[in-house]
Amino acid sequence: RKEVEQDPGPFNVPEGATVAFNCTYSNSASQSFFWYRQDCRKEPKLLMSVYSSGNEDGRFTAQLNRASQYISLLIRDSKLSDSATYLCVVKLQGGGFKTIFGAGTRLFVKA
Amino acid sequence: NAGVMQNPRHLVRRRGQEARLRCSPMKGHSHVYWYRQLPEEGLKFMVYLQKENIIDESGMPKERFSAEFPKEGPSILRIQQVVRGDSAAYFCASQPPGDGELFFGEGSRLTVL
Numbered sequence: 321r322k323e324v325e326q327d328p329g330p331f332n333v334p335e336g337a338t339v340a341f342n343c344t345y346s347n348s349a350s351q352s353f354f355w356y357r358q359d360c361r362k363e364p365k366l367l368m369s370v371y372s373s374g375n376e377d378g379r380f381t382a383q384l385n386r387a388s389q390y391i392s393l394l395i396r397d398s399k400l401s402d403s404a405t406y407l408c409v410v411k412l413q414g415g416g417f418k419t420i421f422g423a424g425t426r427l428f429v430k431a
Numbered sequence: 432n433a434g435v436m437q438n439p440r441h442l443v444r445r446r447g448q449e450a451r452l453r454c455s456p457m458k459g460h461s462h463v464y465w466y467r468q469l470p471e472e473g474l475k476f477m478v479y480l481q482k483e484n485i486i487d488e489s490g491m492p493k494e495r496f497s498a499e500f501p502k503e504g505p506s507i508l509r510i511q512q513v514v515r516g517d518s519a520a521y522f523c524a525s526q527p528p529g530d531g532e533l534f535f536g537e538g539s540r541l542t543v544l
Contacts, residue, residue, distance in 0.1 A: 354532075363522055363535035364474065407474065409533075418487050419464060419524075419533055423473030 321346050324422035326408050332428045337398045341425045343391040343408030352411040353384055355393045357404045358424065364407055367393075398429045433457070435525050436505075437536035444513050445544050452539045453505040456525030462486075463506040464524045464533065465498055474522065480506060513543045 326343045333339050345353075353370035368375065370382040370391055381394040391408055408422035436455040444450050456463050462481055466474040476490040480500040491498065495513075500506040510517055520540050524533040 361520075363537050364533075365535070366532050418476065418479055419526075420476055421466070421474040 322422075323347055323420045324408055324410050326422040326425050328423060328425060330426040330428055332430065333398055335398055335400060335429055335431055337429075338394065338396045339398060339427065340395075341393045341406055341408075341427075343393075343422055345389050345391070345408075345410045345420075347410070347412055348389065349412060350389075350410045351413045353391050354409040354411075355380075355382055355391075356407040356409055356421070358407055359404050364421070367406070395427075398427075400429050400431060403427055403429045435523060435534050435536035437521075437523050437539050439539060440537065441540050441542070443542045443544060446514055447512050450510040450513050450517070450541055452508040452510075452521050452523075452541070454508070454523030454525075454536060455505040456523075457527075457534055460525035460527050460534070462526040462528070463500050464526070465506070465508050466522045466524065468520045468522060468538075470519070477508070510541070513541070515543045517541060518543045 324345050331339055355367040356364040357367045358364040368377050368382050370384045372384050374383045379396045383392045405424040405426045407424045410420050412418045438453050464479050465477040467477055468474050478491050478498045479487040483502050495511045497509045520538045522535050522538045524535045526533050
């Protein structure tokens with residue numbers, strides 16, 4: 321079983337749509353959680369951290385369910401510029417903090 | 432404040448040659464990660480290093496691959512006797528001490544002919 325699993329997509333949505341991405345992780349010792357965004361042939365960049373209480377940043381909302389080992393990202397009012405691959409990221413503690421990336425979910429937002 | 436610097440950005444090697452990829456972390460960052468990304472695939476963890484110390488190399492292939500992060504100078508990912516399957520983007524990320532965000536370099540794209 322992969323340490324971090326995501327639906328690969330692609331998700332094809334029209335502008336203005338709401339889209340949700342899910343992610344599950346297998347290691348219950350996981351400490352920290354993030355969503356990163358990667359544009360085509362570019363490096364990943366941090367989108368937002370994910371907290372148990374849930375957190376929101378503009379049109380983006382992230383949720384964490386530790387009991388189910390599940391992370392989600394909700395994007396409201398999709399923009400063309402949201403087209404990218406979204407990476408679920410889990411940090412494990414064990415001799416330092418090892419950071420594991422999911423394979424990513426690809427999003428295409430169309431006009 | 433310069434970001435994570437990787438070089439070369441693009442590298443072409445013939446089968447059997449050696450590839451050396453370099454990564455200079457952000458100033459003040461003492462932790463470096465290397466990831467490999469094959470075309471149309473996700474990032475695969477390779478190795479996690481601190482200065483002069485390999486913390487976790489569980490993602491490194493057992494042969495031909497090695498990494499170091501010396502006291503002075505950049506971190507180096509070395510691939511000996513490259514094969515076509517090594518063609519990929521290799522990303523380096525650095526992290527400040529403790530539990531902080533990873534900052535990525537722009538990647539080094541290796542093509543093996």
